[in-house]
Amino acid sequence: MSQHLFQLAAEGVSKSFDGFKAINDLNFYLEAGELRTVIGPNGAGKTTFLDLITGRTQPDSGKIEFEGKHDLSALSEHEIYRLGIGRKFQTPTVYTDHTVLENLVLSLAGSRSVWRSLFFKLNRSQRERTEEILTTINLTEHRDRKAGTLAHGQKQWLEIGMLLAQEAKLLLVDEPAAGMTDEETARTAELLLSLAGKHTIVVIEHDMVFVRQISKDRKVTVLHQGSVLCEGPVDRVQADPKVIEVYLGRKHVR
Secondary structure, three states: OOOOOOOEEEEEEEEEEEOOEEEEEEEEEOOOOEEEEEEEOOOOHHHHHHHHOOOOOOOEEEEHHHHHOEEEEHOHHHHHHHHHHEOOOOOOOOOOOEHHHHHOOOOOOOOOOOOHHHHOOHHHHHHHHHHHHHHHOOOHHHHEHHHHHHOHHHHHHHHHHHHHHHOEEEEEEEEOOOOOOOOHHHHHHHHHHHHHHOOOEEEEOOOHHHHHHHHHOOOEEEOOEEEEEEEHHHHHHHOHHHHHHHHOOOOOOO
């Protein structure tokens, strides 16, 4: 399959830990601007796949390419981050003692030290960018609140905003709906849908209500035992007998 059309292409990727094949001959292709949801039972390889994309671990075999020219397996975590690949973990990792705005400034600042970042003067484009992100993540009125005082959903939105401040092209978002209220879940779906097209997004998720909210007319990938079991529109995936047997038929879905 030609790779130049894809922002991310994984071909023949395998990864074992102590004899257990977490990823097994995985092929995965993602177009620029696409929002792709990846589902699957616990142990399917979802987190390991994100670890491989971000350089936390390296594949035993196969290749993962970004933008058709960067072999991610040959790069360090920092080099991959600088290419524009950002990851949001399931538990928000924000600077709790700093304000919402300061969190965004620290993300904008790149290689500056934390201390210097908070005291350097934003130029006009940086001010406009932070204001735009605050609006996007619906936290404008909370800009001066310490991040540690935010509700769970708001912390998740702030962390997505921090990825935007880093100018990430590819956003890897791990279980954003976990622990959220229904209202927060709906707002998170709206946020991710608003970013699709401008950014390429991979969402790992278990909550099938949320998956349906963000995957209408979009492809869903089901992983099982480290490889792609099924791929297609959410209705077709949910009706697939193999998917029902290994995943949806069990009590993995809230």
